[in-house]
Amino acid sequence: MSPAAPALTTVIAAVTIPGETTPRVEFTPAAVGTLRELWSEVGPLMFHQSGGCCDGSSPMCFPAGEFITSDRDVLLGRLDIAPAGETAQVVDFWMSAEQFEYWSHTFLTVDLVPGRGSGFSLEAPRGVRFLIRSRLMDSFG
Template sequence: MPNQRLDAAVTLPGENFSRVALTPEAVELLQKLWRQHGPLMFHQSGGCCDGSSPMCFPAGEFITGDSDVLLGLFDISDGLKPEPLEFWMSREQFEYWSHTHLTVDVVAGRGSGFSVESPEGKRFLIRSTLMDWPV
């Protein structure tokens, strides 16, 4: 994979830009985890700044509803079952972050005990940049 981020497919009505992306390192770890656990999903429910940790779960294990926003869909299949990886955020959190573009990255360290990358000695984190167009 080239050393470029992977932008999610747009999911919010009326928008034509991606709100979330994955670094190549995140894609590589997600593909490994997908092989171990099957299809995956992200949910970002807390944190107010860069370094916040999105939680990665087997798809469907975290129940989403009206209090959540689907920010994007990723195709990381590369020989895996072609099912999109969903990135969800709590609606309340989205109100705070609606002016930012989010990039999921990977760093050394232990993630949350509930997130599937936890035993890998790595954790996902969010890097955010302000968007320069009105939202």
């Protein structure tokens, strides 16, 4: 009998914006499952959300360090996708400064849905894509 697969749960980001105490990003269980698979294949991961058009407005998953962030990009959060009790698997979630100006009042949920997304994001060959769902935040402190 093989061991049970680690439970998939929502993962909420650690706060990374100075002066804030409220998280801004979470991954759904479906996103966590795919991210764990991708981590086992390519190693550490990162996300970047730009304000581009078409697929450029989708959250993009890359091997950590493959997408070069600038001094103006905003680190919205760090999310540990590792199962409880295992070595940390931290995924940084970055957003372009321009996009952050528009979305600064929102909480982001990264979900996974069927369909083909950007060819640059790691999940694309799997026939799924990461998708942002957002809601207004009540507080930022």
